[in-house]
Amino acid sequence: MPVKAVLWDLDGTFVDSEPTHNRALLDALAAWSIRPSEALQRKVVGTSMEATHAVLAEAYAGFPDLGRFVDAKLKAYVARVGELRLRRGVADAEGLLEARGVSRAIVSNSDRIIVDANLAAVGKSIPGLITISRNDVRKGKPDPGPYLRAAYLLHLSPPDCVVVEDSPVGAAAGVAAGMKVVAWPEHGSDPLAFPPEAQIADPVDLRATLAALIDATGAV
Structure with a gap:
């Protein structure tokens, strides 16, 4: 798909x-x-x-x-x-997704005040961008609710979506939501801690992982 x-x-x-x-x-x-x-x-x-x-x-x-x-x-x-900056590799990945016409959303386990402060700090308070905070759902990750709500607001089904996560807790939420999951651990993190269904990305080259996934499945 x-x-x-x-x-x-x-x-x-x-x-x-x-x-x-x-x-x-x-x-x-x-x-x-x-x-x-x-x-x-x-x-x-x-x-x-x-x-x-x-x-x-x-x-x-x-x-x-x-x-x-x-x-x-x-x-x-x-x-x-x-102190905040985009994680290294995000700008390149975002450029790829924009060029391929892939929609994006932010799905966080943090409170709304932190979500909004983070995005403002890195210049990503974009009108129309769907963002899910802990305050928007009954249960946070590892419950699938946050990711399912994002898919609902995008008018997409779970298999249409790819989750990108740095933590096993978040990756488990994506798997439970029935979505493809790309685990993007930071240096020093244990890839074996992630669910076996997750695809492990290179810590410094997320763009290549997403490009291969899009090329393999196609993009709309």
Whole structure:
């Protein structure tokens, strides 16, 4: 079936924001004199605020409630958005998709305030661009809901769409949605952590992977 749309994950995939998210998390936790281990920090990569809070609440007795945590993390993150850049390889991939007439959407596990701040920071607040935030769906990734909503708004069926993800959590959501999934792990990530259905892309040459997929299936 031809590729009609590419659904980009945002943090760590479209925008090189995972380091900023991690620094913001550490900033927020420092107010409560908490310094999480590197293993715990890796555990929450790509997860929603609710899921991150659940992990932290389990690890630290008396951890603040969800509302206080979300407020602290959002404030810390927005203060750092000037650090953000497109991930290396995104501009080339976007040029390919534009030339081939492939639609795009952004599908994120982050809150709306972060989605909008990220896109504005990298000059991608494009009128008409479909963006899905955690606030737009009942459940975040790994639930398929965010990706299914994007397909619905694009008036496409799941097999028409290709998901691009940097995290196993997001890749699992794409697989559950019945979509083709391209796993684009960052350097140092374990490709074996991704679902077996996902196609692993070169960390620095996503364009080549997408071009091969489009050529193999066709594009509309």
